[in-house]
Amino acid sequence: MSLHSLQTLAYDVERIRQDFPILAMRPYGKPLAYLDNAATTQKPRCVLDAMTHYYTHLHSNVHRGVHFLSEHATAAYEHARDVVASFIGARRREEIIFTRGTTESINLVAASWGGAFLRPEDEILLTVFEHHSNIVPWQLVAQRTGARLQVVPLEPDGSFFVERALEAITERTRIVAIAHVSNVLGIVVPVAPIIEHAHRVGAVVLLDGAQSIAHVNVDVTELDCDFYAFSSHKVYGPTGIGVLYGKAELLERMPPYHGGGDMIRRVTFERTTYNDLPYKFEAGTPPIAEAVGLARALEYVDSIGRDAIAAWEERLIAACIEQLEQIDGVQILGPKRGRAAVVSFSVEGVHPHDIATFLDREGIAIRAGHHCAQPLMDFFGIPASSRISVAMYSTEEEIERASTALRKCITLFRP
């Protein structure tokens, strides 16, 4: 028996489900099958408890007061930074910047790094499957600086050839900003050769980790990426906080993004000097309770085991693809293999919103729409698609319920 199957055998999903209070919900009297995890994940009780404990016993503002509570709040907040650094393999704690989420992390890099270092005719390389939040910030900075967007295509069948990305990296490429895992196709992008090639031409690489943080074992030092952005709420933590990892030597050369308290050293009306990393990029009162919750979430993930979770999810996605393929008129978007936690599909003659409404009344939550990836929908020539996405607490039974309901739904609309 392979190590892989041993891991999934030992995986106690029922025990894990007990840790997530919301999974006991019964929408419309039906057991909840939450299969919209790429949008956001649910929270284990320990995260909720950690945040309540923080507000009950520790809350104060950080880095300011000299009193008891401020010291404890600061310690909790900075401990969270250490936990994040260790979770993604950052060498130094000051390379971890707390933001509001992936979107703000990318905007920070685009505005600060892009604004300072992009010149007319410089190239920003993206892929056709980027989320809007990894497209629009670059368009904004391109308009300001005269830099140009270049887009790596997919193959006609929706598969991703890393060679296409390597070909697209030129002497003019200054930054490659790509999704580590596609939020629609679930493709795990083989980023290592892209990073290596980009560095050879002197470009930096930003990985949009929104969809990889919960499903792929990320080590930024080993990957050697220059920036890595993710949101807490996609990895079982609270909303309202995210992370930007950046290499210290880059962050030090970048101008501040937001001005305000905590990011300064000395302010006069004539001149302001800035604080050291990471505080230079953390203006204003940070999301302290959220940082505490995020750290607890990451510790929880590691207590289950990232490899075990990935193996479990891989098994669920394989089952999902197998079941969907047997349904007449269902077309799965993108390649069947090499994907993490996400399956998007379209159904001939049935609109995704009708599918999502139908499944919803069965207690099954899936996503329907363009998934904030309109250029990718245009590539496939469809206005929208349906998406099933799993997490550590998902089960094969939930996948089966979804595919049974989908069959019924198709019969209704296309008898």
Place this chain on the structure above:
Amino acid sequence: MELSDELRQLYQEVILDHHRAPRNYGNLESYTHQAEGYNPLCGDQIELFLRVNDAGIIEDARFTGQGCAISRASASLMTEALKGKSIEEAHTIFERFHHAVTSDPTAPIDADMLGKLVVLLGVREFPTRVKCATLPWHTLEQALAGGGTTTTE
């Protein structure tokens, strides 16, 4: 798996019929009014054409585009309801329908006033889907106001 009452109300046979075989689907060669409607939330898109004669009567109404069963059936039923009506009457139908479809699910329905459009009111139980039903109607208002693109979110 039995359909819930709400789902059965939403996807009534008339709706499914208009979804599968929409009436007045296609381009209108000579039109006097035209507008596009777009729902950025789901990507649904509709183009509406009207031919209004000198007496101010809607002689023909057609639509194209892609959308869910609700928006397609709504466009189909709307074009049927518009033909032969004056512009003034079209505004009145819009107002009556819009008021009814955005009302509380428990609010009484004046079926005589709404006619066939009454089948679309099942959407009241599905707040996230009301926009699907109203998209063609906002496009109608846009077309009558002089054209262009309207978006609903």
